[in-house]
Amino acid sequence: MTEIDLDDLREELLQCRRCGICRNSVYEAKGFDGICPIWRNTSGFETSFMRGKIQVALALLDGTLERTAENAESLYQCALCGNCTQICAAEFHPAHIMETVRYVLNELPNESRDKIAESIKSVDNPYNEDPSSRRVWLEELGLNVPTSSEILYFVGCTSGLRIQNIAKNTALILNAAKTDFAVMENEPCCGSVMMRTGRMEEARENAEKVVDAIKATGAKKVIVSCAGCLKTLRKDYSEKFGIEMPEILHIVEYSKELLAENKLKLKSLDNIKVTYHDPCHLGREMEIYEEPREIIQAIPGVNLVEVNPNRNTAICCGAGGGLRSYDSDLSRKIAADRMKAFEETGAKTVVSACPFCETNLIAGSKLLDSDIEVVDVVDLLRRAIE
Amino acid sequence: MDPSFVQALVDIVGEEFVSTRADVLLTYSVSASIGYDRVVPGTVVRPASTEEVSQILKLANKHKIPVTPRSGGSSLQGEVIPQEDGLVIDLLRLDSVQLFKDLRSVRVGAGVTFGVLDKYLNQHKLWVPVYPDSSLVCTVAGNVAVNGAGPGSGVQGCIAELVLGLEVVLPNGEVIQTGTEANPNAPGPFLRYAFGPDITGLLIGSLGAFGIITAVSIKTFKRMEHFYYQSYGFDTAEGAERFLSELRHNDVSIPMAAIYEGRILEFFLDMIGEEYGIPQTEWPPFTVSATIGRIRKDQLDSDIKMAESICMELDGRVVGVPELPQGEWEDRMWTFVRSSYVHGWWWMMLYHHQAPTNWHRSVEEIWNVMDKYGILGQTAGFLTGGRSYNFYPQLYFDPVDREEEEKVREAHRELSQRLFKTGAVPFKLARYWVEDVEEMKPYLQFIKNLKQNIDPNGIMNPGILGGI
Numbered sequence: 001m002t003e004i005d006l007d008d009l010r011e012e013l014l015q016c017r018r019c020g021i022c023r024n025s026v027y028e029a030k031g032f033d034g035i036c037p038i039w040r041n042t043s044g045f046e047t048s049f050m051r052g053k054i055q056v057a058l059a060l061l062d063g064t065l066e067r068t069a070e071n072a073e074s075l076y077q078c079a080l081c082g083n084c085t086q087i088c089a090a091e092f093h094p095a096h097i098m099e100t101v102r103y104v105l106n107e108l109p110n111e112s113r114d115k116i117a118e119s120i121k122s123v124d125n126p127y128n129e130d131p132s133s134r135r136v137w138l139e140e141l142g143l144n145v146p147t148s149s150e151i152l153y154f155v156g157c158t159s160g161l162r163i164q165n166i167a168k169n170t171a172l173i174l175n176a177a178k179t180d181f182a183v184m185e186n187e188p189c190c191g192s193v194m195m196r197t198g199r200m201e202e203a204r205e206n207a208e209k210v211v212d213a214i215k216a217t218g219a220k221k222v223i224v225s226c227a228g229c230l231k232t233l234r235k236d237y238s239e240k241f242g243i244e245m246p247e248i249l250h251i252v253e254y255s256k257e258l259l260a261e262n263k264l265k266l267k268s269l270d271n272i273k274v275t276y277h278d279p280c281h282l283g284r285e286m287e288i289y290e291e292p293r294e295i296i297q298a299i300p301g302v303n304l305v306e307v308n309p310n311r312n313t314a315i316c317c318g319a320g321g322g323l324r325s326y327d328s329d330l331s332r333k334i335a336a337d338r339m340k341a342f343e344e345t346g347a348k349t350v351v352s353a354c355p356f357c358e359t360n361l362i363a364g365s366k367l368l369d370s371d372i373e374v375v376d377v378v379d380l381l382r383r384a385i386e
Numbered sequence: 387m388d389p390s391f392v393q394a395l396v397d398i399v400g401e402e403f404v405s406t407r408a409d410v411l412l413t414y415s416v417s418a419s420i421g422y423d424r425v426v427p428g429t430v431v432r433p434a435s436t437e438e439v440s441q442i443l444k445l446a447n448k449h450k451i452p453v454t455p456r457s458g459g460s461s462l463q464g465e466v467i468p469q470e471d472g473l474v475i476d477l478l479r480l481d482s483v484q485l486f487k488d489l490r491s492v493r494v495g496a497g498v499t500f501g502v503l504d505k506y507l508n509q510h511k512l513w514v515p516v517y518p519d520s521s522l523v524c525t526v527a528g529n530v531a532v533n534g535a536g537p538g539s540g541v542q543g544c545i546a547e548l549v550l551g552l553e554v555v556l557p558n559g560e561v562i563q564t565g566t567e568a569n570p571n572a573p574g575p576f577l578r579y580a581f582g583p584d585i586t587g588l589l590i591g592s593l594g595a596f597g598i599i600t601a602v603s604i605k606t607f608k609r610m611e612h613f614y615y616q617s618y619g620f621d622t623a624e625g626a627e628r629f630l631s632e633l634r635h636n637d638v639s640i641p642m643a644a645i646y647e648g649r650i651l652e653f654f655l656d657m658i659g660e661e662y663g664i665p666q667t668e669w670p671p672f673t674v675s676a677t678i679g680r681i682r683k684d685q686l687d688s689d690i691k692m693a694e695s696i697c698m699e700l701d702g703r704v705v706g707v708p709e710l711p712q713g714e715w716e717d718r719m720w721t722f723v724r725s726s727y728v729h730g731w732w733w734m735m736l737y738h739h740q741a742p743t744n745w746h747r748s749v750e751e752i753w754n755v756m757d758k759y760g761i762l763g764q765t766a767g768f769l770t771g772g773r774s775y776n777f778y779p780q781l782y783f784d785p786v787d788r789e790e791e792e793k794v795r796e797a798h799r800e801l802s803q804r805l806f807k808t809g810a811v812p813f814k815l816a817r818y819w820v821e822d823v824e825e826m827k828p829y830l831q832f833i834k835n836l837k838q839n840i841d842p843n844g845i846m847n848p849g850i851l852g853g854i
């Protein structure tokens with residue numbers, strides 16, 4: 001990451017004209033139905049949405065506000081979901097600039113940020129879990145997957161350690177399509193959450209480690225099943241650190257290719273009605289909206305109904321930007337709010353394409369006592385493979 | 387702020403909705419108004435009902451704490467900048483909507499934005515056809531408090547023309563209802579001018595100085611579905627001005643119409659032309675960009691013919707670029723946001739109304755001031771009702787250049803005085819319009835008397851309405 005010029009940063013923050021459109025705009029013709037999930041699910045003071053966050057950032061930078069944990073709260077109480085950016089007419093990217101502010105002000109007290117960074121540094125995952133359990137799911141599957149190949153499945157920490165069904169089903173899809181692929185022995189964390197929370201120097205060191213590890217597998221193509229890993233490996237490494245990467249594909253992109261090449265044979269699933277949650281990192285950040293939908297719709301018997309809003313104006317699940325660790329109650333509350341919207345579609349299943357979203361939506365579902373099932377696209381696709 | 391006062395607020399709305407935190411107060415020290423100094427309040431409270439607002443005002447009145455009602459915080463002329471150590475009442479939690487389909491009206495809480503209301507009414511093929519360009523953020527109540535206007539106003543006029551009644555919490559905490567709903571037996575809002583003097587009108591444009599509007603009852607209309615977009619060209623300002631007047635005189639239904647002088651049109655097209663797909667065109671010296679809209683196709687066809695014949699009679703020409711008005715109309719909830727924020731300048735705004743036949747006088751003075759101070763700006767506006775043109779000129783400055791900002795503040799003051807002399811009027815009574823203006827003294831004194839009676843402790847938005 002290049003040195004941040006504070007004057008430039010300030011000038012960029014001053015692109016905000018304080019119009020407030022990033023609070024709760026409803027613009028039916030353009031698909032907006034609310035903007036900031038934090039505003040909606042907290043006390044709703046000005047600090048909760050981007051207009052106020054920018055004012056706080058400017059004041060912390062110029063010393064008008066003292067740099068305390070309380071004064072910094074609004075900077076971290078943000079999922080960096082980018083919906084404010086989507087509606088903002090000014091020539092800057094509010095959500096990205098918030099990430100830069102977090103980096104510049106990274107001496108601000110924030111325990112969860114520091115714990116996560118330490119955990120990634122010491123055990124290669126943000127959950128402080130034993131890294132040796134990373135390939136256990138493969139053993140459970142009974143698949144003989146090598147550690148080097150031209151195609152690498154980069155599993156990611158959440159699929160590898162928490163929701164292993166996603167890892168398993170991704171592997172089974174690849175296997176069904178007769179794709180030879182590798183899984184690393186000691187896969188490092190992509191470092192996404194370090195970047196989001198402002199620990200950029202450590203994120204750079206971590207990125208170098210990841211790149212070396214990927215190189216060692218001989219991979220020419222890397223498949224991921226996590227929206228955060230996708231954005232980090234495909235976009236952030238090159239944009240922030242100037243690192244060249246092999247081709248990085250999300251499994252929804254790769255599966256679409258497999259379907260087009262007729263490498264997967266699908267059977268009908270019994271007339272199920274599903275809806276789709278657009279993960280912010282996959283949608284707004286990488287502009288991947290249609291592939292997951294095309295996969296869902298390719299499965300006979302599956303009826304996809306859209307939740308409102310969706311695609312580029314979708315509301316975040318509340319997990320991103322380090323929010324899930326910084327304020328897990330709020331994060332869950334946002335997820336529950338989102339689950340309510342899914343319930344209104346009449347669907348019995350919510351499909352997503354990010355293990356982090358899935359984890360949070362499940363937590364939200366519990367909070368709401370909802371009986372909607374939350375699954376990943378790979379779970380659904382795997383069920384349909386003959 | 388006195389801890390017992392803050393505790394009493396907590397008792398009314400709950401701890402979650404009262405804040406005295408430094409970061410929160412800082413964010414309420416500003417609004418969308420640029421070129422105004424920030425003032426940090428002492429407490430912010432977010433009530434959820436009229437009853438809570440009433441209790442809060444009783445309390446503030448007892449303690450003589452200055453109060454700033456705040457809704458969207460989108461006002462541009464410093465109207466919602468609070469008092470130092472004062473109380474800000476954020477009204478966005480009052481979000482009810484009640485439709486009176488048979489009465490062709492709707493009642494909305496103070497927190498309901500135009501965007502939310504439009505989506506709601508669209509289900510019923512209805513609308514409130516005034517769309518401030520801040521529709522996504524500003525509330526109907528906030529717009530009534532400033533008496534705003536927007537695209538759609540070409541037919542209906544400013545928002546005041548649509549209001550049927552208001553629920554208002556007075557500075558002493560008492561709640562009154564104006565219009566037909568003042569009679570609890572009435573089926574709902576159907577007539578504003580009920581029970582004598584127009585108390586509704588007293589509150590419209592009052593900038594919160596006489597009380598807090600907690601609900602607005604407003605007319606709804608069948609949504610227009612037939613539109614025609616056209617740009618008409620004229621060699622003289624007079625031709626364009628007369629065109630607008632004649633259109634309305636002949637009852638041509640134009641929800642949105644604006645006059646652009648050549649250089650301003652060029653600037654506007656630089657900002658937004660590509661997005662709207664506006665082709666390279668030989669633009670005339672003066673262009674009228676017009677949206678004609680009707681409920682029925684036969685009405686529309688007749689209006690199109692009438693507009694064309696008026697244009698010809700005035701030696702104008704049909705430019706044949708529908709993309710300009712179409713973009714303005716279809717993007718009406720944020721056209722202005724997009725064209726005003728895509729460049730890097732900050733700006734101060736000087737909203738005012740001018741007789742359409744006097745359009746050129748405002749434009750002349752805006753240019754005179756820009757030339758005198760060596761600053762940039764623009765002269766945009768739109769037709770409001772048949773008889774007025776709503777200008778929203780902007781004066782630009784570099785956000786990090788304090789000197790230039792000072793210059794613009796001074797130019798802004800001078801412009802208001804110059805515009806006053808051209809016969810222009812503000813729709814909100816900012817201090818700089820009437821300060822030291824001899825001819826306005828009796829009028830201001832009358833307002834002062836009203837204020838003294840309604841708000842003897844002077845707690846409601848002191849200094850905002852005409853400096854009172």
Ligand SMILES: Cc1cc2nc3c(=O)[nH]c(=O)nc-3n(C[C@H](O)[C@H](O)[C@H](O)COP(=O)(O)OP(=O)(O)OC[C@H]3O[C@@H](n4cnc5c(N)ncnc54)[C@H](O)[C@@H]3O)c2cc1C
Pocket residue numbers: 018019417418454455456457458459460461462465466477496517518519520523524525526527528529530531532533534535536537593594595597598599600722723847850
């Ligand atoms: C991008 C942009 C475009 C704009 N375009 C237009 C436009 O086309 N037309 C237009 O008219 N305006 C426009 N404005 C200005 C602004 O949106 C209007 O003044 C708007 O009506 C303010 O509403 P608000 O809810 O944001 O009120 P606020 O800014 O919160 O308050 C405005 C004033 O009303 C008082 N007030 C607020 N709520 C109440 C209440 N419930 N009871 C009593 N007093 C109250 C406040 O104390 C303050 O004095 C624009 C602003 C922006 C940022």
Ligand code: SF4
Pocket residue numbers: 015016017018019020021022050051054084087088089090094
């Ligand atoms: S971030 Fe953009 S949308 Fe939000 S207040 Fe600032 S300019 Fe407006």
Ligand code: SF4
Pocket residue numbers: 035036037038039048049050053077078079080081082083084085095316
């Ligand atoms: S990035 Fe998302 S959570 Fe953060 S302020 Fe913007 S809309 Fe709110």
